[in-house]
Amino acid sequence: MNEPIFLGANRKRAAQPTWVMQRPRVSVIDVRQTSMPPTEAISAGCAAIPLCVKALAFGRTRAYPCLSRRVVLAWRVSAFWRWRVCMAVHHAAFEGFSTAAGTYARGRPGYPPEASDWLRNVLNLHAGKTVLEVGAGTGKFLPLLLESGAGVIALEPVDAMSIELTRRFPEVKTLTGTADQIGLPDASVDAVVCAQAFHWFATPEAVAEMRRVLRPGGVLGLIWNGRDTRVPWVAAMAAIIDRHEGDAPRYQTGKWRQVFPAKGFTTLDERHARNLHTGNPDQVIVDRALSTSFIAALPAEQRSEIERQLRMLIKDTAELAGRAEIILPYDTLMAAFRKTGP
Known part of the structure; x- marks a missing residue:
């Protein structure tokens, strides 16, 4: 069975509540093809994720005190890593393979x-x-x-x-x-x-x-x-x-x-x-x-x-x-x- 892994850290993702783990993975738009700031680009690409989860990625966490710091850190690292991957992949590969x-x-x-x-x-x-x-x-x-x-x-x-x-x-x-x-x-x-x-x-x-x-x-x-x-x-x-x-x-x-x-x-x-x-x-x-x-x-x-x-x-x-x-x-x-x- 697949294990979620943070690349660069070589360790398993921090424990997350069941409702977070069951969310489907979603694609991030290619930030090189948009004038939006990176955080907005990531947020747009993660539209299917609940608002509270997007808040974790971009720092607005006070409204959700029930979530642990490990969960907050996990989502922030995930958002940064997805942005970095977008920047590294040729636009034809990212756009084309995302849709096909x-x-x-x-x-x-x-x-x-x-x-x-x-x-x-x-x-x-x-x-x-x-x-x-x-x-x-x-x-x-x-x-x-x-x-x-x-x-x-x-x-x-x-x-x-x-x-x-x-x-x-x-x-x-x-x-x-x-x-x-x-x-x-x-x-x-x-x-x-x-x-x-x-x-x-x-x-x-x-x-x-x-x-x-x-x-x-x-x-x-x-x-x-x-x-x-x-x-x-x-x-x-x-x-x-x-x-x-x-x-x-x-x-x-x-x-x-x-x-x-x-x-x-x-x-x-x-x-x-x-x-x-x-x-x-x-x-x-x-x-x-x-x-x-x-x-x-x-x-x-x-x-x-x-x-x-x-x-x-x-x-x-x-x-x-x-x-x-x-x-x-x-x-x-x-x-x-x-x-x-x-």
């Missing part, structure tokens, strides 16, 4: 069988080991990590994604945080995995932080499913999506490689595998495209136009039109780097 968590879970492909071999033989995951997934999203990669037998910790900064993750995998310990401030002790995990995520935080600071939490000899593993655009209709689908990317980091550009070679790591392995995503066109094409961060962050009318274009592509493509089931081919890249030194 359900679509993400439906439209994204799984991973090929070779990924399980990679976890076992290259990352050396098995019972008795501990692995941290950074940017775990809705948990698409978690079944493979759990299958390895290792203990699994998931780190995810976007509330909507984390809620979907905990709903699907209540047994996984979930942390709220970012790649450059993980909040685990030094040398506490045997492997760090980033599945479909590293391009969002491919910075020296994030790599150094992931190295910090790795034990000596631990492994950083990166894995992506990339659409196989050698297929003409897949290239046409990519063209519809890519014209809206703006400044969003993308795996396909290869810019994530610029952080390597990284201090304190040596290249261990790189391999590719073919991955076929099978399903109905709505799931495999439409949901997949609409779950893209920068697409999900667009206004509703633009998303509707993109959906219309995708459906026209399906209708006008002989391999897709009228089919109940199609196959979208992916190329899966797996790269691993071993920690050197203490």
